[in-house]
Structure formats: structure tokens, C-alpha cells
Amino acid sequence: MTWGRDLKDPLYFVPVKYKLTLTFVLISVVSLGIGGLVSYQTTRDALKDQVLKDLFLTGQVQVQHVTSFIDALKKRTEDFSSDGFIRDAAFRLQTSSHPALQRELSRHLRVNKMGIVPEFFETSVAGRDGLILASSDPARVGLDASKNPWFVGGRSTIFMGEIRTGEHAGEGRPSLEISAPLTDKETHEFVGVIVNRIKPEVLSEVVQAGIPLPGEGRDIHQVNRTLDSYILDREGRFITSTHRLKYKDAFLQKSHMSTRAFIDGHGIMASYRGREVVYVSVRLPAQGWTLVTELETDEAFRPVLLLRQRPFFVGCALVFITMVLLFFPLNFMIGPILRLRSAAKMIEEGKFDVSVHVDSRDEIGELSRAFNRMSFGLFERAKKLEEYTGELKKREREVRYEKDLLNAVIQCMSDGVIFIDLNGNISLFNSAAEGAWIISRDGAEGLQARFAAEVDGCFRKQMEGMAAGNKKGCRKVLHARGRIYENTCTYVHNPSGKALGIVMVSRDITERKQMEDRLLHQEKMMVVGELSAAIAHELNNPLAAMSMFAQMLIDECTGETPYREHAEVIMRNTQVCKKIIRGLLDYAARSPVKRQPFNINRCLKEAVDLYRPLLGKKDHEVVFSLDEGIREFMGDEEQIRQVFVNMIMNAMQAMESRGVLTLKTSCNGASGIEVEIQDSGPGIPSENIDKIFDPFFSTKPSGIGTGLGLSISKKVIESHGGTIRVKSETGNGTRFIITLPAVEKAETVGA
CATH class of the missing domain: 3.30.450.20 (PAS domain)
Incomplete structure (x- = not known):
């Protein structure tokens, strides 16, 4: 294990010739910076404590001023409530009607009461039931104030409520209300409430200019260019102006203070102007308001700014002196190392035949000799590696060609x-x-x-x-x-x-399977058509004879005899058989399509008219949603009408009684036409959806249908080049969608 292998040089990005100088510089700057920072922070904290004490004293004085001002307004209201004329008039106006007395009392409130206190902009008297008996504002006489806080709170004592926005009971403008009870002079019974409405902006004047007594003059003066005071309500909204915000811009606007600022009561925060300030908040317990006094930190901590600037200039001087003293010794020591670095960069660029000569026996000389041996070894290995690389590139090109060829074949x-x-x-x-x-x-x-x-x-x-x-x-x-x-x-x-x-x-294999299915279906239909025609031809003559002889029996049997009833049963069943045979012949026939222009909407309405009596009898509702802008369709009108008749009959039979039949037409791109026939019946089970167009398939009771209507309808639509689709859910009705293409001119084609 090599000592220091896990240690990382913090100045690894700095050249060696500057590293020692920078180390001395950093030591000097850090020492000076730490000392200056400690000195600055200590002085700043002491100054902050002093500023907070001064702001707290200022806030206490402001709170006393606001409290004294409000107490003076309450005293004025209490004096008004003891006015004998007001009490007598309030009592008399509630016992009988005195219009003149009411006008006199309103004038008395406006001239003799409200006029002596400029802070009051309205004085009103309410009776026991909360109705306003008289007011300095005649428009408020007769209003019901029984639910207003000033009436409820002023029934028993002097009451001052919250600042109201003026939206309550049509009061017209924001106000602060002080009310007091009115009592009878002799019995001292409760006769009403007197209320004085105060302009909220007077609080701004009190906070910003000192607190003169109500009725006295006031002089707004500026105490400090960054010192500011204002009052917030219980919800943290401005109720007074500030040095920077006028009353109309600040009133009831949400302040910047957080809940924590309310609780702490002092500290440093961002003010409503976005500037950092030192603040103190003092509560007005009687009103639940908070008076905030703040001073910008730039103004508060101005004395300590010089203490923060001096260490910077001293540090700059130390840096310059250290760099001058260490420049020449370091230049002689770092020269060989710089030559080694240049040689290493040449090796990095691929020039391996490079060496460095250092005439020294110290560690730097040993390093240069080791570097030269490494350079020679790299040069030999680079030659061999170049040969191997050429061979690998050749094989890579061959493999890439084979891969690209295989990929091209697969993609094609x-x-x-x-x-x-x-x-x-x-x-x-x-x-x-x-x-x-x-x-x-x-x-x-x-x-x-x-x-x-x-x-x-x-x-x-x-x-x-x-x-x-x-x-x-x-x-x-x-x-x-x-x-x-x-x-x-x-x-x-x-x-x-x-x-x-x-x-x-x-x-x-989609197209192949579809072709196989179409061929199978065509073969099946050909066999069914030929079989149907043969059966119909063979049965038609016997049925004609049976029908004729049954009719003869009915004509010869007079009166009510069992033979006549039997003959009628034979006749009815013969007619059913004939109907089935006609369906078989229609299905097997290849009648031509005679294309002539006709209106699809009219054809659809005519098909509905055929069943009008039956629709009314079964209480079926028909809803049309027809596009009157569709062009005339070129086709066989009789065949298309028969398709509509079959569809409408199936819908009526499916709904039985009390159903809705919806008929809709619309354009379907390139002037094609789409017809939708929807009923509100029980729907078609999912297992029968694919079978409904098969010949002879029917879910109706025996004798009602032949099972050929939908099959014939599909043949007619397909002979016109169109399609017919069905959408149905059990319990949600059935919708048939017929799509007919645009045909430019009249022509006759085989079915």
C-alpha cells in the first residue's frame, strides 16, 4: 500500500508553479476572513438586539396610542348613549308613529353628535327589534339590523366589532362600528342600541402620525425613511396604510407575514416590499389585531458595514505581497516539472518517440529517467498495436458487409x-x-x-x-x-x-382467407337460390289447387258450420305457404337494378307511412333525424323502399309495444349516403349477430316471418354497391347502418 494513495490534492486543478503561492495566500485569507467574520457577526448580533429593543419600545408606544384612541371613541359612544333626548325619542318612536320626531332625531344625530367627532361618518339608533329608527344617513332608516354584530353585542355593553367591508346589509362602505345600549331614564329598561360607524382610514393616521384625541388636529410626520408601522387583522390582512402603500391599495390585502412571524413576534423577514427588514409585532388583545413595526436591515446594520469591508482590503494586500516574494524561487524549482508535463502531452497526442533531459540527481532527475524508459516502451507497443488494429478493421468491414446484406434481405x-x-x-x-x-x-x-x-x-x-x-x-x-x-x-x-x-x-393471409370465405358464401348462396327456385316451382301448383278448393268450400258452406272453419284454416295456411314461396322466388330471382334519381328522405318517410296505423296502435314513437342537404341517390327506388319496409317491420316486431324508432340520414364522404334505423327493443343476442343475414334464419315465432327479409335486404343493398351493418347489445336495442355509394348517372345493372 502506497502512503497517500487515497488522499486527493484539493488544488489538483492549479499549476504547480502557482500552488505554493496560492497555499500561502489561502492560509492568510482564511485566517483573516474567519477573524473578520467572527468580529462582524458578533457586532451585528449585538446591534440586532439593540434594534429589536428599540422597535419593541416603539411598538408598545404605538399600541398605547391606538388603544387610547379607541378608548376615546368608545367614551364618545357611551356619552351619546346617555343623551336624554335620544333615549326618550327612541322609546316614543317604538310606541307610536312620530314622523316629525324621527326627522328631528336624525337631524340631532347628524348635527349635534356626528358633527363633533370627525372620525364618525354615520350615527344610527336601532330599536329593540333591530329596526333602525333614526340615522344621520336617511337611507338607512327602516333597515333591519337585528343580525348585525354591533346590534347583538351592543344590547348589554359597549361593543366594538371587526372592520366590516361594507358588503353586509347594504352598508355601502367599509367601517369600524362601536355600539352602546340605550336604556329608559326612569326604569332603565333596554330600549335600543346606538351605533357609530368609524372610517377605518383614521387608524392609518393614528399609526403613522401619533395619536391625538378624537376631534383634535393631527400632523403626519416622517420619523425614518425605512421605519414603518402598520396594523394587521386576525387573518393577517392590512387594515391601515404604510409608508409605501396608500390606504386604498393596502386595505384588507393579504400581508407577507407567515403564521410563524405572528407567533415569534420579532426577528428578520422579507417585508411586503420584498426588502429584508428587522421587525417586532405587538398584539392588541382587545381587538385581536397585530401592530408590526419594521426597519430595513440596510438601515439598521449600517454601522457594521465598514467592519465587513476592511478585512477585504487587508487580504488583497497580503495576497499581492506573498505572490511577489515567492515568484522567483518557485520558477526555478518548477521548470523541469513543466518540461515533463509538455512531454506527457506529446505522448497523449500519439508522439511516443519523445524524451526529457534533466541534469539532476534529485527526485526530479529520477522521475525524468523513468519517464524516458516508459516512452520507449510505449513506442514499441504502439507499433504492434497499429498492425493488430489494421487486421481487425479489415475483418470488421467483412462482418459488417455480411450483416448489412442479411438485414437488407430480411427487411425486403x-x-x-x-x-x-x-x-x-x-x-x-x-x-x-x-x-x-x-x-x-x-x-x-x-x-x-x-x-x-x-x-x-x-x-x-x-x-x-x-x-x-x-x-x-x-x-x-x-x-x-x-x-x-x-x-x-x-x-x-x-x-x-x-x-x-x-x-x-x-x-x-387476410386477403386469402377473405377470398376463401367469399367463394364459400357465393357457392352456398347459389345452391340455396337454385334449391329455393326448384322448391317454389314444385309447391306453387299444389298450393294453388288447395287454395282454390278451400275457397270453394268456404263459399258453399253457409252459416256457422265446423267445415267452414276448417276450410278457413286451410285457406290461411295456404296463404302463409304462398308468402314463403314468394320470398323464395324473390331471393332466387336476379331482378335488374334500374337506377333513377330519387330522394332517400322521401323514400324513408313513405316506408314509415305504410305502418302509421300499426305504429299508433302499438304506441310506437318515430323520431326522424334527416339530413336535408343530402343529394339524390341513383338507384332502384322500389327495391330500396322494400328494404326500408323490411327494416321498419323488424324493428316494430322487436319492440312489441311502447318503443322508440329512430330514423337518421347523413352524408358519408364523397357524397355517399348513410341511413341508420334504430329501435329500443331487447337487442340481438351476441351468438345470433353473425346469423341474422343467413337465409331462413329467424328468431320470431312460427308463422310470423320467413327468415328471408334481412337476407333479401342485404342482396338489394349489395346490388347497389352498398353495405349493411348491425350493432346491437342485449337490452339496449338494435341499430342497422346502411351505406350507399354515390352513383353519377342512371344505369341498369344486374342484381
């Missing part, structure tokens, strides 16, 4: 390719795989993918099989992001047979 593949290592991380994928599966960067763990549960299961099986030594892959057909993929998983091994991971090739 239309099938998705993903390689997953033994830890489940994606190491390689192409753009086709990125489009098929969701692949994202997940921090230090590499690429992660979100696959379907079947793919995850396949990967887990492959991982387990790899651990067991199995080399057989798996193949899965999966649905993801609206597409169908055929995924093949295969093990990947290195030349020595060690498993490296799994590669998955994902082929998009």
Missing part, C-alpha cells in the same frame, strides 16, 4: 420476421413484423412486443421444448389488429448445436 421480405433470444427479448425484426405486432423499446431490457395470448403460449411452449431438447417448431393462425396471420415458430442453433432462441415468421 413481405413476411414478418422476429427473433427472440433465450431471455424473451427481441433481438431482430423487420418492418413487416413491426406492422403486424406492437414492438417498442423498453429501457435497458431491449425491445418488447405485445402479442396475442396464443402467440405468448406458443413461445412459452417453444421455450419449454427447447429446454427439454425438442427441436420441433409450431404453427398457429392468429387474429391481431384486424388482420389474420399464419405464424411459424422455429428453433435457432449455432454451429455447435447450442440453442440461441426462436425465430417467428408471420405471414399475412
